[in-house]
Amino acid sequence: MKRKCSACDNKENLTIYPNKLCQRCFSKKKEDELLIKGIKLPISSKHLIDNYLVREKPIRLIALENNLKPHKISSILDYYLIPKRNFADINKKSINENIFQDLNTESAYLLGYIFTDGHLALNKKKNQFFLHIYSKYKYQLENVKEIFKSNSKIQYRRQTNYGGIVQGEIYWIYIENQKIIKSLLGLGMTTNKNTSIKFPEIPEHLKNHFLRGCWAGSGCVSLYKNTILSQITIGSIDFIEEIERYLNLNGLKKRNIYSNKNSKKDSYVIRYATKDSEKLYKLLYGNKTQHTTCKRHEKKYVEKFGPIK
Ligand SMILES: [Zn+2]
Incomplete structure (x- = not known):
């Protein structure tokens, strides 16, 4: 049985979290929570999901395209709770x-x-x-x-x-x-x-x-x-x-x-x-x-x- 997101009709094959939100809605929620606290991260969760999860770009490439350091991208992924790939495992x-x-x-x-x-x-x-x-x-x-x-x-x-x-x-x-x-x-x-x-x-x-x-x-x-x-x-x-x-x-x-x-x-x-x-x-x-x-x-x-x- 394929689980569905309770907040959108996203058909992408992304993770569904225990709160029944898909990765996009889940990360957007995190992004909004930070905004309420007055914190605006330099990259939106949508941009990161599109580039990192969907298009599978490496972190260093996303960093380059956004004029940021790779470790910054890495920590933003953590903020949005986007799971990081383990390259050794993938290989x-x-x-x-x-x-x-x-x-x-x-x-x-x-x-x-x-x-x-x-x-x-x-x-x-x-x-x-x-x-x-x-x-x-x-x-x-x-x-x-x-x-x-x-x-x-x-x-x-x-x-x-x-x-x-x-x-x-x-x-x-x-x-x-x-x-x-x-x-x-x-x-x-x-x-x-x-x-x-x-x-x-x-x-x-x-x-x-x-x-x-x-x-x-x-x-x-x-x-x-x-x-x-x-x-x-x-x-x-x-x-x-x-x-x-x-x-x-x-x-x-x-x-x-x-x-x-x-x-x-x-x-x-x-x-x-x-x-x-x-x-x-x-x-x-x-x-x-x-x-x-x-x-x-x-x-x-x-x-x-x-x-x-
Ligand atoms: Zn969703």
């Missing part, structure tokens, strides 16, 4: 923080995706690492969210043009759960992954899922007329050598690793033509699951080779 609730403790199909795929397309950076103020995962494709991040069992928001930036420098539109999610970060560091994720990242030690039967994630992150599949080309570009020579070795062990032809001259940073490429692309397709997509697929790659493989039986 724990909203994500499966044990995901990399015991790898499976989904987490192995996700690990590959993060190793190639995730960015680990240090928050100097907190002295903690955090992770950004960027993509041009929203569905890739929706898969990431599903696998993480996370309710964090997918953020979006439109294409921008700063004095002729065009930055394409991009989606990203931000992860600061320290248990996840530590697992990733333990598996070999680095801040300087472009040059120094190593292929992680993971069970043999999960390597194809890991690699499917790597391909989703920095691989490319192109189909032109009747020719399909699969390639992957990696900044770390050790990492790409291990990919090449693994694929060779699994029946693909030995390939040369080329240094990529087109990119700003050093990177390395391996390419597979049609015949080996079919082997790669069967190896990577043979036992994929709903959330561990790169739709645009799979579509081209299916177009060329048909679905895997």
